[in-house]
Amino acid sequence: MNSNKLLTGAGIGALMLGMSTAAFAANWRYAIEEYEGDVQDVFAQEFKRYVEENSDHNVQVYRFGELGESDDMMEQLQNGILQFFNQSPGFTGSLIPSAQIFFVPYLLPTDMQTVLEFFDESKAINEMFPKLYAEHGIELLKMYPEGEMVITTDEPIKTVEDFQNKKIRIMTNPLLAETYNAFGATPTPLPWGEVYGGLQTGILDGQENPIFWIESGKLYEVSPHLTFTGHGWFTTALLANQDFYEGLSKENKQLVDAATEAAYDLTTEHIQGLAEESLNKIKKNCDKCTFTHLDDQQVAKLKKKAPQVEKAFVEMAGETGKKLLKQFNADLEAVKSDKE
Template identity: 75%
Template structure:
């Protein structure tokens, strides 16, 4: 009888522990801007897997279009409807002007190994940006690169003069618009959902994205001429609603940070070689695709137009932008010096 009582007490204790764990379990919602299998999706699911393997919490991931466009998911995150969001500085530029620094052409190198080292070690990214995001009620958890930017066009182009008058779709980002103005084109802001149709109908003549996204979104079908100018990398940021994050227990904050680190490491490994694989898929799928890689002399014709974009960045962002740009350049110098 005594043994049965002990067993009963033990069973009740186990049940109470189980109920306590269930009561503390939460469902976290996480939205990003890309499709199944794309880089942000890879990051989100690596984060989800780590959280669910190391806690009783669950993470529901929403892909592009399931909760609206990029502006929609940011608004939902700021309002606390979503706990986590992945959004590129291309869309947060109007909210956080300093984030537009990634759109100063020829600031970032295009060498993959150097870019990754920069993101790992940059003081600007890892110390200064979190403060800027916090001012907008966002806890910046990670910034990471996705791939070199590639321009797709309706015809082959190799100089700023040949871009003259071309309507190039840009994100709703003032500095990116200034970049294409400097390059000779006509920047045309357009939501992502309208890009394929715009290229198909000639409403726009081209757009820019990393090559994996061009392949995933099948943009090469309606914009088959690929132009590598070497002007930059696509960068994105994963963040949380700050009120939500600050309300977490220390244990859950550590869980979120560890899950973010695990997702970052997994994603950095994933992107290595991804550009080459995506380009091969495009070339195998279409015999209309052309690939133009500018030589150093041709690149210089574009690069010499970059200073006016940097000047515009400084005018937009003032002292904060100046300090950020100075640190950005120091960080880049540290990873590129021999």
């Protein structure tokens, strides 16, 4: 991003000032990893609207940069400074290795409706994941997709060989590193606040993100060659501090659950067509940008790399990861069968 906002003493001071010593504070604090108008912000603002229209509570939304990087906000959630936090499983992978399953390439389909149906109906998503988060004092309220991942680079990528030695920025996620190693690139972990500058100065050769984030963050200005590989989706999750959530009254717990469902419904509607809208904005604003959809032959080459990443996932996540992967595949088959 152009602006690299840092966590300051003043920011933490303002946050602490807004805290109540009561566990059931009427001022609920909710942090997201994105900026105004982005997908997580759409979710958060609808959650806020629902809570405030149906109770006397207030929801204070903190956008990216106001409270630090993702790891900082997760620590604040676990310590009870935040009541709610939207975090991608990509960042949660170091805490919950099984959450890295979303970075096994070509596991999820590319069709929007199939993906949405999977998130609605998946036992892995809705039954297994909440138990995994609960082991770390976190209440998983909802997982949802934001958009298909797109890779941007300093040069056009037309073949798998073009990935060779490209320094691609990744989240701090061991399995995502395995994916880009398998693709032939050089995975380069870097905090989000440093990505725009890293691309601009050549520290990085590229990065991956959903197209709306590439457009809103103007990453195309410094990484103008977009490659569509169909290898994965960006997924995020609304989390709550478990002590806070379990300590809510029955009415307030129902309020939080209803607000979550309202936000989910609005957001899943919002993301439909968002990729095309964002792509058109980039095309309008960037004469030097190129847009490459890898052909079937090149995609097949990348898909051949997926089993080694899947194997690495099982090694990292152990028996739990093996069970989760089995359920993931069963859920995906069920969704596909429904469409036949």
